[in-house]
Amino acid sequence: MLSAVREKWKTLVEEQLALYAKSVMGIEEPLAPLAVQIPPKPELGDIAFPLFAYAKVLRSAPPLLAQQLKTQIEKLDDRPSGDLLVAGPYLNVRIDIASLATSLSEVVGRERERYGTNATLSDKRVMIEFSCPNTNKPLHLGHMRNDSLGESVAAILKANGAMVRKVNLINNRGVHICKSMLAYQKFGNHETPDSTGIKGDHLVGNYYVKFAAWAKEDPTAEEQAQEMLRKWEAGDPETIALWELMNGWTLDGLAQSYAKMGISFDAYYYESQTYRYGKDEILKGLENGVFYRQEDGSVWVDLESIKLDKKVLLRKDGTSLYMTQDVGTAIMRHKDWPFDSLIYVVASEQQYHFKVLFHVLGLLGYEWAKDLHHLSYGMVNLPEGKMKSREGTVVDADELVDTLTSLARAEIKEKEREELVDDVEKTSQSIALGALNYYLLQVTPTKDMIFNPKESISFNGNTGPYLQYMGARISSMLRKYEAEYAEVAKLGFDSSLLTLFDERELIKQIALYPEVVAKAGAEYDPSLLCTYLYDLSKLFSRWYHDNPVLKAATPALVRSRIELASMVLQVLKNAFSLIGVPFLASM
């Protein structure tokens, strides 16, 4: 919306600049492209064209040039509505806000929940892998950043028109799983989630911790775990049975956590099924000469061409490695669902792995290797430093959600809103989720972030609940409007009545939304939406605080301000759905 207005002006100014260059200076060559910016202060206008770049070529000081262009353009009969102003070396435009508001109201009214979406990626098939938990312990804070990002980026890509397939790869084999199993065999006394009332993933996690304690005392523990892995790989019925039992518990627990956190997948892959894949592919590469075999029989790739060292791809006994398996899994996925791109949401510590993986797939001749993308996100640390499982500082996901939920519940109670809220429990959970997702997504994904437990449970300031609160207030006002202002509702929307400074800013911000969705999609960056939403909410909040809506001076003004508030609400709803913040009509 806003970009269309900007483009119109840009084209015009560029044309006039070229005209000036030709008629005054006799310059026919194309000039440098015109930069378009947003003035630092709204008083300076809505669009800015810096003219520094033309000073030399046109032999004119930028402020003078700005003045000349202004005069020149103002002579045109069919220029877009809006005003030009010269601010030093900038030629600025104050757009015609009433006409923008009118078309905005049409578009938002027509598109509703689709307002802001675009077709940039239409017909593109995008697969996105995220979460990928181990089955030996419950989810923690690190997973939550991963899950929030995965869900959000998936939603954002859909809003950009893509067909999205969310996939999860369950890490359900390996020596770490055997450790939990072994500890359970030794100390478990046949207890179960049912018998103890402990959620399955937590129960299994407890045994993983017990193993660590035991291994400190008994130096043979690690060895025994390795032995169990061998039995598992050999298909020993007793080991397999225990593995199935305990994996079932964990997966049950994880499913509950996912449900509570609003996370879902279109397909699950299990490492126990994929870990043998990739071997044939590596051997094919060996035949084609892109890999080589060492004397001991292991297969390697030389990564000198991408300035890395050598990397082993198959052990001397012919068994797979992490890399081998990921090669196989990628190929299998492309067969399952031929994608135009595949995004791996994985922590930044694995950058090296993905660099190698993509390169190896390229060497194997898969031309889609260039369509693979590692969405690398930073670590989540605590104010005291890194989370360490040994020191018990790992933040458990279920616990965190529960804490936030009960805090939200307490807040509802304290404000005596229990009767006014549909479902206190559900609302509390939605507030908790909104707080958490917003907290985790507001930081640029690639950066490390610090999770401050105290701050994360705050519902004031730049938080998810703050945004939800704006939605609830507007909803509340609209309910009243629909019930008591039937006569006003018959009036038409008169955008010329929205003349306040904050109203201008709100209209512009609403019009900006589609661009933010596009950018967030292009950069896989939900934090852009967070920043945008906070700006919008803050603007709205100030405007709403300072200006009566339902009690505005005239019915026509009531009608116009209601229109503005409704548009804000629509954008809030639409954007919330892209960052995992549940919309609440009351809270």
Place this chain on the structure above:
RNA sequence: GCGCUCGUAGCUCAGCUGGAUAGAGCGCCGGACUUCGAAUCCGUAGGUCGAAGGUUCGAAUCCUUCCGGGCGCACCA
């Protein structure tokens, strides 16, 4: 040691990919509810943008060096 990455207010983060006086939240201090929801709003204080050079009309942003954090550099996943 090599590679990647980050360093902006006391703390947590923005800063539109090189432009105008570097912005928010939290915290501190001080204001605003007989009026549409105070989970709100308004104001004060707080900065040599890690340091030094360089490129440029113009640098938090690009280049070089240095300092300081984080993460990698497994026949673990």
